[in-house]
Amino acid sequence: MSDSRNFRGTTDYWGPGAATRSSMVGIISTTFRSFGFEMLETPxxxxxxxxxxxxxxxxxMKRFRLVMKHKQAAGLRYDHTVPLARFMAMHWNKFPLPYRRFAIGPVFRNESPSAARLRQFTQCDFDTVGTRSPIVDAEIVAMNYEVLNKLGFSGAYTVMINDRRLLNAMVLHLGVADTGDGLAILRAWDKLEKVSLQQAFEQLVEELVIQHTAGVFPSPSDDQIQRLKRSTRSRLETTFLSATEKLLDMKEAPSSRLVDEMMAKFQDQKVHQALEDILTLLQYIDSMGVPSNCYQFNPLMARGLDYYTGPIFETYVKVGGVGSITGGGRFDNLIQQMGGPNMPASGSSFGLERLQEVMRQLGIGIKSTSRPDVLVAIFDISNTTLVQQTFSVASDLRLTGLKVEVYTGDTRGLGKQFQVANSKKIPFVVVVGPDELRNNEVTLKDMGTGHQVSVARRSLVEYLTAALQTTE
Amino acid sequence: MSDSRNFRGTTDYWGPGAATRSSMVGIISTTFRSFGFEMLETPxxxxxxxxxxxxxxxxxMKRFRLVMKHKQAAGLRYDHTVPLARFMAMHWNKFPLPYRRFAIGPVFRNESPSAARLRQFTQCDFDTVGTRSPIVDAEIVAMNYEVLNKLGFSGAYTVMINDRRLLNAMVLHLGVADTGDGLAILRAWDKLEKVSLQQAFEQLVEELVIQHTAGVFPSPSDDQIQRLKRSTRSRLETTFLSATEKLLDMKEAPSSRLVDEMMAKFQDQKVHQALEDILTLLQYIDSMGVPSNCYQFNPLMARGLDYYTGPIFETYVKVGGVGSITGGGRFDNLIQQMGGPNMPASGSSFGLERLQEVMRQLGIGIKSTSRPDVLVAIFDISNTTLVQQTFSVASDLRLTGLKVEVYTGDTRGLGKQFQVANSKKIPFVVVVGPDELRNNEVTLKDMGTGHQVSVARRSLVEYLTAALQTTE
Structure with a gap:
């Protein structure tokens, strides 16, 4: 009958689902504020x-563009980080640094509509701009822990920590000078949560061969390709493969022991410098009281290959293939790239829908309800005095912060109104009839027990507040 | 230096401005919830x-469209009402009626970029679906009053009330059967807040002449036009002009007396029926405790000519040409039009930016701050024990709900850190140095007075909470 539908890849949220999202956003923004972050709304x-x-x-490819005249080409934001950099490039001299902002709102990606991926989803970002202090990077882990803790997670996740400087140093150490080769190695490492080392190795060989022939042999013979494959493979066996095997061997070690082992196994000054920085970061995280089972240094985690310049973070959850629920890191060049000053920055983001999905799978409930606390019935709509008193009771109850729905259905009769309360799961109904009006009372019906009591009008608020506490 | 800028017609909100918006949204959504409305998020x-x-x-013309393949044509929402109707058409049988939802979020209009009008602004909507009860319509006025009251408005606005059924009956009474003519008259009435009756009359004559010649004389002579103008003018003098003069005469009367006077002056059964309904509505609004100086029946207010079918509302503010800050009404046909069932609905919307602008002009302040309550200084970043204790103090303070920023600037020295606190207007700084650590104390500096005290570590929370209360 109806041909109306959502834009594919978007969702409506209503009822308890919307209430839960709203509670989650409340918890997340309160935590951000408790660390001294303030709100920034960008369009x-x-x-x-x-x-x-x-x-x-x-x-x-995946950005949404608007239909506009060319000279004012525009599109929908893809994340909150680039808008932050644009904002800083415009306003960096208007407030004291470090500037700490959070942003919570929808971002847009034109994913293939066949996939289950959302085309509009909500990111909750916090970022510190204007300082290179590793305290800021350590706080990312502390805040990831704090938020997840308050949302009801007890374990079941790991904040993975690595550093782009270490990755760069490792790539150099492997003797891969070419940038393209280096990025390919990082991508191969990043895949190791999902594929075997052997698979990653074969894919890497293929990728590098294609990459190299593209520039050198416009149309290579099979023979040329095979020869290049053999040499690439033997080169990578002594570099990528042996290094990766060492890293995988150590990977389950506690974070700071893993740093020590890497120091021992990779004798390289640049690698050691980067590892020293990671050690400092790990010490701060520990000092901030984050339990050691909640985070893990992971030298194979590479994260998005775009704008990160220092420590990088990703919170990984091992249920239902959701993967990461937070991601972030240091991006010291982006603001300058946007036309702003040379200004360091570091931050992280929670994916609200992914968090919801993981919480659903783990059975982590946030107690939130969208239902009113009480329905105020209409005894006789044609009796002006009664109607006035009924509205007045509703208004008194609202003053105390209660959620009060006045019955507004078309049909009359108290029976129907009790039914509505039941179907909406409203726990109490208040009735003001002529008898009640005469005695300065109201009738209060507990929809759970079916029990009805007369309550003096002036005691109603107190009585109902107490009753609601025992019901919930 | 920087070439980065906002998309024209959009704004960034930060600092106290963003904090105020956030407080306003909090007040508005809490009020919506207190009337039993629940959140609905549509994309x-x-x-x-x-x-x-x-x-x-x-x-x-003003809708934003996305660049997409034709078969999946899509655009940005223009308001929250049409998305609600689309949602109801999809999900109407999944929850009990009446369904009461609110929606707060950005809507988009491609206004001319030269104008000061925003192309992204925030609407705060509440709507009740599934009932024809006039209680719902009366609640619109009560909720407009309640929200404005809580935002700090004391008068300075009028919720204007009218009804499309009355407007329709009046147009019929004027003997204008043609729909186009009727709509032109409504538009002329709606203009009377801004132009004189004479101007409105002349514009109406012009409009109707153009409208009529278009169909009848493909290329009319000057003579024909003049003749048509004379006959239209004389027809409108005895209908539109005389009726409007009567209405303007009465307009300043209290709402219910205005209804009585219209009853007396317009002897028409349909007009009287519509006026009876308005009387009921006015009685309910009064019963809900809305002071009579906050609302006004205005038979000349016509509001958007699109989907309204019953009572219509607009909150008018007489400052700085902002005009209306809320608008709404009953729209009983829209859900069916979207492919849903025949389902009545009524609701209203606050324009957040307009509210902000009026509050700015009227000097209505909402006390909200984005600054942290306390800065925790770093005495010596190289002393691990000290750093650990410093972070631990910050964490203790956060547990009590305080907003706590740890100093993360690049430069060291307490003097610099006090300066940062000052420039960020953070009222207190906590220092944990070696002496403090030894004595199990912290030093607390009041940035307002410059006064420093030593406070026992275990008394800090209590001491600081009390100090913050006297400062604020």
Missing amino acids: VIENEETLSGKYGPEGD | VIENEETLSGKYGPEGD
Whole structure:
């Protein structure tokens, strides 16, 4: 009958689901504020020149663009980080640094509509701009822990920690000078949560061979390809493969012992420098009281290959293939890239829908309800005095912060009104009839027990508040 | 230096401005909830078929469309009402009626970028679906009053009330059978807040002459036009002009007396029926405790000419040309029009930015701050024990709900850290140095007075909470 539908890849949230989301956003923003972050609202629409080229080729493909005259090309924001950088480039001299902001709102990706991926989802970001202090990076882990703790997670996740400087140093140490080769190695490492080392190795060989022939032999013979494959493979066996095997061997060690082992196994000054920084970071995280089973240094985690320059973070959950529920890191060059000053920055983001999905799978409930606390019935709509008193009772109850729905259905009769209360799961109904009015009372019906009592009008608020506490 | 900028017609909100918006949204949504409304989140993107043809020609021109393959044409939502109707058409049988929902979020209009009008702004809507009860319509006025009251308005606005059924009956009474003529008259009435009756009359004559010649004389002579103008003018003098003069005469009367006077002056059964309904509505509004100086029956207010079918509302503020800050009414046909069942609905919307602007002009302040309550200084970043204790103090303070920023600037020295606290208007700084650590104390500096005290570590929370209360 109805041909109306959502835009594919978007969702409506209502009822207890919407109430839960709202509670989650409340918990998340309160935690952000408790660490001294303030709200920044940037618009959903950004100029094309702000967005273009910031997210790599995939991002440029998946961005939503608006139909506009060319000179004002614009599109929908893809994340909150690029808008933050644009904002800082415009306003960096208008407030004291470090500037700490959070942003909670929808971002947009034009995913293939066949996939289960959402095309609009909510990111909850916090970022500190204007300081290179590793305290800020450590706080990312502490805040990830704090938020997840308050949402009801007890374990079941790991905040994975790595550093782009370590990854760069490791790639150099492997003797891969070429940037493209280096990025391919990082991508191969990042895949190891999902595929075997052997698979990752074969894919890497293939990728590098294609990459190299593209530039050198415009149309290579099978023979040429085979020869290149053999040499690439033998080169990678002594570099990538042996290093990765060492890393995988150590991976389950506690974070700071893993740093020590890497120090011992990779004798390289740059690698050691980067590892020293990681050690400092790990010490701060520990000092902030984050339990050691909640985070893990993971030298194979590479994360998005775009704008990160220092420590990187990802919270990984091992249920239902959701993967990461937070991601972030240091991005010291992005603001300058947007036309702003040379200004360091570091932050992280929670994916609200992914968090919801993991909480659903883990059975972590947030107690939130969208139902009113009480329904105020209409005894006789044609009796003006009665109606006035009924509205007045509703108004008194609201003053105490209760959620009060006055019955507004078309049909009359108390029976029907009790039914509505039941179907809406409203726990109490108040009735003001002529008898009640005469005695300065109301009738209060407990929909759970079916029990009815007369309560003096002036005691109603107190009585109902107490009754609600025992019901909940 | 920087070429980064906002998309024209959009704004960034930060600092106290963002904090105020956040407080306003909190007040508004709490009030909506206190009347039994629950949150509904619909997506920013809707299918083109949902949006097209719902907002009249202006709306179709000003809607933002996305670059997409034709078969999945989509655009940005223009309001929250059409998405609600789309949602109801999809889900009406999944929850008990009446369904009461609120929605707070951005809507988008492609206004001319030269104008000061925003192209993204925030609407706060509440609507009741599934009942024709006039209680629901009366609640719109009560909730407008309640929200404005809580935001700090004391008068300075009028909720204007009218009814499309009265407008329809009046147009019929004037003997204007043609729909186009009727709509032109409603538009002329709606203009009377801004132009004189004479101007409105002349514009109406012009409009009707153009409208009539268009159909009858493809290329009329000057003579024909003059003749038509004379006959239209004389017809409108005895109908539109005389009726409007009567209405303007009475307009300042108290609402219910105005109804009585209209009863006496317009002897028409349909007009009287509509006026009876308005009388009931006015009685309910009065019963709900809304002071009579906050609302006004205004038979000349016509509001958007699109989907309204019954009572209509607009909150008018007489400052700085902002005009209306709320608008709404009954729209009993829209859900069916979207492919849903025949289902009545009524609701209203606050424009957040307009509210902000009026509050700014009227000097109505909402006390909200984005600054942290306390800065925890770093005495010596190289002393691990000290750093650990410092973080631990910050964490203890956060547990009590305080907003606590740990100093994360690049430079060291307490003097610099006090400066940061000052520039960020943070009222207190806590220092944990080696002496403090030894004595199990902290030093607390009041940045307002410059006064420093030593406080036992275990008394800090209590001491600081009390100090913050006297400072604020």
